[in-house]
Amino acid sequence: MQTAEIHRRWLDFFEKRGHTVVPSASLVSDDPSLMFTVAGMVPFVPYLSGLVPAPYPRATSVQKCIRTNDIEEVGKTPRHGTFFQMCGNFSFGDYFKSDAIKFAWELLTTSEEDGGLGFAAKDLWVTIYEEDDEALALWQQHSTLPDERIQRLGKDTNYWSTGQPGPAGPCSEIFFDLGPEYGIDGGPATDDDRYVEIWNLVFMQYQVADVKSKTDFTILGELPKKNIDTGMGLERVAFIKQGVQNMYEIDQVRPVLDRAAALAGKVYGADHADDVRLRVIADHVRSGLMLIADGVTPSNEGRGYILRRLLRRVILSMRLLGFEGSSFAELFPVSRDAMKGAYPAVERDFEFIARAAYAEEKTFLRTLASGIQILETAVDTAKTGAVAVPGDTAFLLHDTHGFPIELTLEIAEEAGVAVDRAVFGELMQEQRDRAKADAKAKKGQRADLSVYKELRGLGETLFTGYDELTHESRVLGLVVDGVSVVEAREGEIAEVVLAETSLWAESGGQDSDQGLIVGDGFEAEVLDVQKPVPGLVVHTVKVTIGAIGIDQRAETRVDADYRRGATQAHSGTHIVHAALREVLGSNAHQAGSYNKAGYLRLDFTHSEALSSETKSEIEEISNLAIRSDFEVVTREMGIDEAKALGAMALFGEKYGDRVRVVDIGGPWSRELCAGTHVSSSSEVGIISLISESSVGSTNRRVESLVGIEAFRNFAAERAIVQQLTSGLKVPRTELVGRVQDLGAQLKAAEKKIAAFEAAKLAQRVPELIADAESIGATRVVLASLGSVASPDDLRGLALQVRDRLASEAGVVVIAGEAGGKPVVIAATTEAARTAGVRAGDLAKLGAKVLGGGGGGKPDLAQGGGTDPGKIDEALAEIRRSLAG
CATH class of the missing domain: 3.30.980.10 (Threonyl-trna Synthetase; Chain A, domain 2)
Structure with missing residues (x-):
């Protein structure tokens, strides 16, 4: 059974049972706390939570989803994918457990000839929350499952909540048994891969508070309206119904895998490591296609960064398979053709999708080439005496150039050297810790939208500002510091909800209006206007006169000029x-x-x-x-x-x-x-x-x-032109030529000054040679030259001194201050390098003292920092290192 057919049967089944068919929302979530739509229920959260009145009593959808938290598991397990489709049926205070269980069993076990999915009852298992006797009785009533195939599990697996105060409830999961050849007996309770979860039924029936963890919270009581949220994994059902081993082999994914294998000259199934890479390629190409189709483009932050990471993992996986050229022009059209039946937009907008993907591939292939050079330099250095490629180099390649550690390890292994995994791991952990702290801080900054739930329930805010700048309305609600209040007093910052408003709320790229809200005995300056939840306009104001109270008449006045x-x-x-x-x-x-x-x-x-x-x-x-x-x-x-x-x-x-x-x-x-x-x-x-x-x-x-x-900008530029023509005593028509002449004269003067400074420095070569000290068998020049025009002057001088020492083991380290920043240049002769002295190590050591970083080749390197006062200390540290 093709994936699109399962999709069609799902929607048809629930539409016939009174559900409104809701098209898939975008992968870009409207929820400000989410980067992407990560689950089928995300578009329905405002209705399930009661924040916004549901426009229908029951609904069904097949929702596009993206999750990348388990990206490292993609390709390694049968069911980890970054893009997936979640089939869901939802009830908003309409039906509850009995119908949810009955619908699930009916759709799964009805024969294919009669429009169902045709699963055999003998292959299905069910889990319920250990204390949910009601769910047990309903499964016994509506299904033919024997009691031993209905297993009770704890809160950690079979109790759903958002992790925040609000709705929660037990859940019931349905599993397919792949058979004894795939694992041990014992059902889903064994947590064995033999049992594939295909459907989860969430029974939202309680209000919880004091949430300390997933399993530690207080149940306040039952919800006034109980909801149903279910999700059936489309890809999981597809790979079972199509008789293949995993989601990467279904009809919407396998064609990309096959094309990648053909390009790389590989046979799928012949090598485990290659198979994992081919699955990663097939999964990530599809994810990239769908993300770009929903308006995401590669960038260095947010959603664009996630997309960029997916696309670059495709390129790197192709390289690890031995294919080093451009592959997107071959892979993306294949994915388009596999997905266009379910999502016509990928064909309609393919020109844009292809342009974004191909440009990213072209850019990264250039970046990859530069990263390879860095790695090859590190490998050459490791061959000449170091134990391994440094962990910080491996991390730089991962963090800056997008190299996964696997690629670094493979290239290093081919060259016969190791990689310092310990240091790499430490740096990776530091990065994860920073990311967690940042995410935690951002999570703490998010508003608790529950305060708007009751306000939104009063109705949608009507915008009247298309036709008028003032409008008399009524105060429906007031929020101060995240808490609903009955009055906001003079001097307070408050959020005001009105029945109608003429003030534009920021949306569609247009900033919010400025203006006032006034009424009998009060006046408030409008600071911002937003829509924290769909349909609800919230005015952030500063009360400047009197106090605003609930139910008062209030007039919105838009600043006409603004x-x-x-x-x-x-x-x-x-x-x-x-x-x-x-x-x-x-x-x-x-x-x-x-x-x-x-x-x-x-x-x-x-x-x-x-x-x-x-x-x-x-x-x-x-x-x-x-x-x-x-x-x-x-x-x-x-x-x-x-x-x-x-x-x-x-x-x-x-x-x-x-x-x-x-x-x-x-x-x-x-x-x-x-x-x-x-x-x-x-x-x-x-x-x-x-x-x-x-x-x-x-x-x-x-x-x-x-x-x-x-106009003001033109006037300001006109004034500048007048000042220049007056100061330079030329007509406006000759101004550009005069400025260009002055620029050329300045450049020539700077060139002469630079040549003079270089000649002046060159005169110091004999003096520096004479002051060279011997450390062991090495002649060492350590000098601080004070302020210089640029680091190039120091580099040129260091090379001249090194050339004079070329016949012996010589080390030259010259430091100075350029543009207010300390610079250290290290150069070594061939004999010194043979003895194990590398300029890059010396520059890095000096830069560390100076409060910065550095590095380079074994023969010439540069470092810098932030504290010029520590130049002498840096040179002393380098001297100690050479002596050691």
């Missing part, structure tokens, strides 16, 4: 986007934006820097559109109708069934957008591009000033 600037910037963003596409082509898609009064920032898909001429052309087209006074029209319609009109949906963004379409000049700019806008393009005023930069291998960013801020 809103005008914000609408100018938001409409300006649409105009710049249209101009970019006109100049660069339809492949230039918006990939993120931010706008506020007087400023806009637009990220877009493009891999090359824009020339000055291109930037000028984009700026001119934008301002011509403003001069053309295009009408700006906003309409609300269904999402399908909007797309049929050609309205652009921003890549990776999520939209509901009803959307707002903004036209500027009709089809010239037509986008889905909920923000506030001007009524005609001339109201934008002026657009002045002030910068263009890279924000990733496939994304660029333009920034622009808008309206009065653009």
